[in-house]
Amino acid sequence: MDGTLRIEVVTQTRKVLDEEVAEVQLPGSLGMLGILPGHTPLLTTLGIGELMYRKDHRESYLAIRWGFAEVLPDRVTVLASLAEAPEEIDVEAAERDQREAEAALATVDAADLERMRAKLELAITRLQVARRGTG
């Protein structure tokens, strides 16, 4: 596949990423989406997970929480409620969140279940992304 994709990741307070890349993987709410240049126009909601983009055979990652993405043949725009690069992630805080959420999930009632699940998912994603950044 020739050509490149322009990927833009913005949150409500800042622009996190703006690059020309070869491939993007998005954490869609229904599962991972691999996007190559020339993709059919698509609007999708995003869940919690890793966003991967490949440029010059190097893969980079961002931790994403909720939002949506607009995919055009030559452009991907991600509006996320939270987007963090590996070097921005506070590993200790994420580990603490993970422990707290795991402990809470054992005893939690139905009302809090979703919130705790989301907290756990975000913590795990953050740790994963942070490890990839340093590894």
Add this chain to the structure above:
Amino acid sequence: MASSRDILRRIRSVRGTQQITKAMKMVAAAKLRRAQQRIVEARPYAGTLDRVLASLAARTEHTHPLLESREGSRAWLVVITSDKGLCGSFSHNILREADRLLASDRWESVEVVAVGRKAAEHFRKSPVPVAHEETSMISNLGADDGPRIAGMLIQAFESGQVDEVWMLYNRFLSMIRHVQVLARVLPVAPPLEESAEEPDVDYLYEPDAATLLAELLPRQVEVQVSTAFFDSVAAEHAARMTAMEAATKNANEMIDRLTLLYNRTRQAAITKELIEIVSGARALEE
């Protein structure tokens, strides 16, 4: 007539005040830069959201509770002022306009959401019922505050407590200009698609258009509320800067006037003493 020592004391006191107004002007200038920065940083998100929502609204027949106008006319008016004073007529003008709107028969029944301590204090004294007030948020505005207030407004709208939500605030234009804006927040008016020059894109929707709309509309409200807060804060700092600049200048003029008066008084005293000495000498000669 004031003695020269009294005048000196006044000069010192005015100079002290001037130092304070000068410092406040500098602080406001620094805060204004940060506030402007925030407005600029929030722009890409808002722009993209507008574009996507416009194309989504234009292409789907789906509707959503947040888009629907209702028959009723119970409204909330969100009035945004500052927490602190010393910014000229900034809050005063907004409150006067709010009073005018509330007194008119624009809405059959209306409650106020007072944002900023100035608004809260004003509406406590007025007969208009206050649905909610925020007295310390504006002076310490965080990224979560916009979404939090937006969530509250959406909840009130969805639960049927209100039929319309409007917002009255100062929009920042430039260092010396801000305008009052009255905008409807709910129901959401879908942004109009810009000229049809770009070929229409037929998107695939995942999971589906209705879910996307349900995801995007609350975000749109959040952005609108956050933008209003950011704008108001920037305008407030600009207004305070202008006010403090004027105060510093006034203090300067006052110091000049007092210095002149002081010199005159001093000269008059010297002249008087000379006359006394001279006439004393004359008296001795005779």
